[in-house]
Amino acid sequence: MRLLKVFLAAAVFPITAFAQGTAQRGIEVGDLNRSVEPCSDFYEYANGQWRAQNPIPPSMVRWSRRFASGELAKEQLKGILEEVSRKQDWPTGSVEQLIGDHYASCMDEARLEAQGLTxxxxxxxxxxxxxxxxxxxxxxxxxxxxxxxxxxxxxxxxxxxxxxxxxxxxxxxxxxxxxxxxxxxxxxxxxxxxxxxxxxxxxxxxxxxxxxxxxxxxxxxxxxxxxxxxxxxxxxxxxxxxxxxxxxxxxxxxxxxxxxxxxxxxxxxxxxxxxxxxxxxxxxxxxxxxxxxxxxxxxxxxxxxxxxxxxxxxxLSRPFQEEIFSFYGRYLGGAKEEKPRWKRCVESTDALLGEALGRKYTEKYFPPEAKARMQEMVKNLLAAMGDSIQGLDWMGPETKKKALEKLSTFNPKIGYPDKWKDYSHVKIRRDAFWANVMAGRRFNVVDDWSQIGKAADRGRWGMTPPTSNAYYHPLLNEIVFPAGILQPPAFSMEATDAVNYGAIGVVIGHEISHGFDDQGAQYDARGRLSNWWTDEDLVKFQARGQCVVDQFESYFIEPGLHHNGKLVLGESIGDLAGARIAYLAFKKSQQGKPPAPTLDGFTPDQQFFISWGQFRGDAIRPETQRLMIQGDPHPTGKYRVIGPLSNMREFQQAFSCKQDAEMVRPAEKRCEVW
CATH class of the missing domain: 1.10.1380.10 (Neutral endopeptidase , domain2)
Structure with missing residues (x-):
């Protein structure tokens, strides 16, 4: 999801150190489709069974354990909003009054129907x-x-x-x-x-x-x-x-x-x-x-x-809601029915009063130890990226110095802002949903316009805390992980390091690598749109990017319709680099520890790669896939699994894949960027 033209989004889940003495859990063995060989179609092997047993819900256009987690977060927000909206005597302008009354006005369907276009x-x-x-x-x-x-x-x-x-x-x-x-x-x-x-x-x-x-x-x-x-x-x-x-x-x-x-x-x-x-x-x-x-x-x-x-x-009233859904949701997206009213009202509250709602959400669902462990993980992945840059054989010392300088200025943001927005002057009423929407929109526009002509406030966030997503901002050189995405069930306190690095680790690496993809590589350590490459190294970098372009041009979602390699180049570099960096960080994390366990018959390396396949393996409706290849810089879930892993020798070794296997790209076509 891109909130601004410079935002590069990717979903992520938390990792927290498991307690000593706690049984360690591996990958979700019940999700595997064992009728498929991992070296043939890893997307289907890693969690094909889960997709078969969990069809896309009628109101959704994508589905996986990852998306189920995002919908669970909305149920958690619903609980908060229902609780505060039951009370009608909160102090005017308080967080509880604002989010409670807005949610109540949205849920008042009888009033909306009576008002019509009024x-x-x-x-x-x-x-x-x-x-x-x-x-x-x-x-x-x-x-x-x-x-x-x-x-x-x-x-x-x-x-x-x-x-x-x-x-x-x-x-x-x-x-x-x-x-x-x-x-x-x-x-x-x-x-x-x-x-x-x-x-x-x-x-x-x-x-x-x-x-x-x-x-x-x-x-x-x-x-x-x-x-x-x-x-x-x-x-x-x-x-x-x-x-x-x-x-x-x-x-x-x-x-x-x-x-x-x-x-x-x-x-x-x-x-x-x-x-x-x-x-x-x-x-x-x-x-x-x-x-x-x-x-x-x-x-x-x-x-x-x-x-x-x-x-x-x-x-507005139901006929307007149904008409807009019929084109955008059903025809373009492929959804079979609208989301329930409560869920749309949760989304409206988050969109308009996100940091007010986020305060209540993070108090309940984002403990300090989760933030501390995420900070540690980001630090580990940044270090791994530094090792990767230093080890590149195609980049000269002058460009390496600039790349490492940029890496050193990365600013991670985790969970929620240090300073919350003040919505206390926004006029929200229980009996005027559209008026509330206008008031919330006006606040957010004025809040945005108020920044023009000032020094950049690096404490501001481009996503609300309950958002199940993440982003990289090249001008501020920051990676941002809202609390909404740092939730179970994709992460477990009992999970092995391999499983956690395969999920959160890859995506942290993905966000870091956006600073060095086809877009991010054009911004220097200070966030300026400025070339920091030698001519020779830039040509080599672009050639490696072209390899990724060519790879994804060959991925079809249906006969005659394939990915646009240039459109998905940045996200695909991010997935490839993220997987490599996370694997490197996982290996470094094991140094000085007892050997990582083999669980359910899977080695630590196999757990790492299966974790990525299970994390990323979305089922997506055909209509939404067509939308994605037209305008989404992210490839479809299937090729976000297959694409990066088929380039990695470590994957080939982990599953003893033969050279001619579908999941092994020939040496002359193998893509390696970072």
Whole structure:
């Protein structure tokens, strides 16, 4: 999951030292599909039996022990929210009042059904009152204050050339489909998606009171404007290159770039400093400027109404909820049914009031000893990465020195922030769900905008504590592991080191290696977008990356549809390096200890690799796999297991695989980066 363009996410689970004298547990032997040879298909061997016995739940699009753990965390949050929402006399502005009343308002389905479209009618009326291009621009800023990022997004970001400073960043947004290719490419799957999208937009307008004919016309208007924006947008592969979105610009030059947009009024209204900023996609912003002149105001009003309806649908009555799920959840994602209401209300509370909810969550589910052990594990993996860099035979001493310098500046964040956000002035009521959503969104937007023009606050987090995920931020050179992902059942206090290093260890290594993947390697030790490679070493690094690209281009999810190697390059380097670094750290951890045990017939090395297969081996619906290979920088679960391990001699040795085995890449095709 990427919250910002620089965030590179990967799931992770905790490791804690098991108590002396406690029986050690190995891998989940019941998950193995022993009818398959590990050297033939390790994805199926490692946990094929678990997937066969645990089909994807109807409301989910991916499933594994890892995803089950993330859903368990939501049940834990539900318990917290139900407890605090039962009491209605909490002090106003307290954490308990805020999260309790928001959850209660979300769960009040009877009120939502009775209100229908009423909660957003004031905004719809304001859009009806738009008369000019200047009015359109004022409405765009109002939308941005509600975190409705159309047709562009504006927020705070670290300066690529001075990461200690926060500047305004303007990014391309404003599309209702996943990316530009859905509007422009001729393949049948994209054509079908366009037809389904037009139907979905029209259905939503009908729910808002339009006649069928007017709704179809409105949908065509929306699609026409979005298609023009899509034509001016970069594709997902181009967006992976930080240089492609690095366009530092003065405020004066921003006005010259887009002369029809009144940036003075926007920045005054938003109370933003008119200092240097970054425009990620200048061509896109020019197209927005052009459409302000060429597209009739009436069409802009239709476009704005659609994006308001789209943004608010989950907060309105049941027909709106069902319609948005029908396109995004069922058609695009493949889910069979919506998540239960309580779960969506938990997710809403986390999205809007995440650090308030996170305080209650971490008090109950993240003990200090878990944080201490994670800090120790990260330290071990950083040391292993240092050993790996020093041992590289393809990198020269000058580049090695720079790489080690960068490694030394890594900043790990574990569990939760040292300083919590103060939500006490957010107005949350039990009887006004959409009003609460707007209040929470406004708070988060103002909180973000307040950072612009200031020194970067390295104590801030880009994910909420209950989030079941992790990320690396190259400009701050930090790896972040929220408490929500540092939970059982993937980790057990009784697990062997091999099992723990195979799960958490690989993913810690994965996050560390993002600092040295195709994107991260372009940022130096201070987080600047600056080349620190010798020409010769850079060529060698890129050649090793091309090996990974070629490998993943050969992985098909269905006939005629394969991974985009350039899109998944960074995450695949992360998996490959993570597995190698974690294995090295595991071996070092055993020095000076009694020999690691063989359990259930599996050696420590076999436990390590099986643990990775069981951790990462997701079942994924076909529709979601198609979405992933189009726009997700992560490969599908099957190839996150098979891809890195098939390059590792240590895996081949652990399972005595023959040279011609499916899980052993030929020597001339074996990929080794870090």
């Amino acid at each position: 909660p957003i009618k004031p905004l719809l009326t304001d859009i009806d009152g738009v008369k000019s291009a200047a009015d359109v621009q004022r409405m765009i800023r109002r939308f941005h204050e509600l975190d409705i990022a159309v047709p562009f997004a504006l927020g705070a970001a670290s300066d690529n050339h001075n990461p200690s400073q926060m500047i305004t960043d303007i990014a391309a947004r404003g599309l209702g489909m996943p990316d530009r290719d859905y509007y422009l490419k001729p393949e049948p799957r994209f054509k079908e998606a366009r037809e389904k999208y037009l139907e979905h937009v029209a259905n939503t307008f009908k729910l808002a009171g339009y006649t069928p004919e007017a709704a179809r016309a409105a949908a065509s208007t929306v699609f026409a404007l979005e298609s023009k924006l899509a034509e001016a947008s970069l594709d997902n592969v181009a967006l992976r290159d930080p240089k492609a979105t690095d366009h530092k610009t003065s405020f004066a030059d921003l006005r010259k770039l887009t002369p029809r947009f009144d940036w003075v009024a926007y920045f005054q209204g938003a109370k933003l400093p008119r200092a240097d900023l970054n425009v990620e996609q200048p061509r896109f912003l020019q197209e927005v400027d052009r459409q302000l002149q060429q597209t009739p105001v009436a069409d802009w009003k239709t476009y704005l109404k659609w994006h308001l309806l789209h943004s608010a649908s989950q907060s």
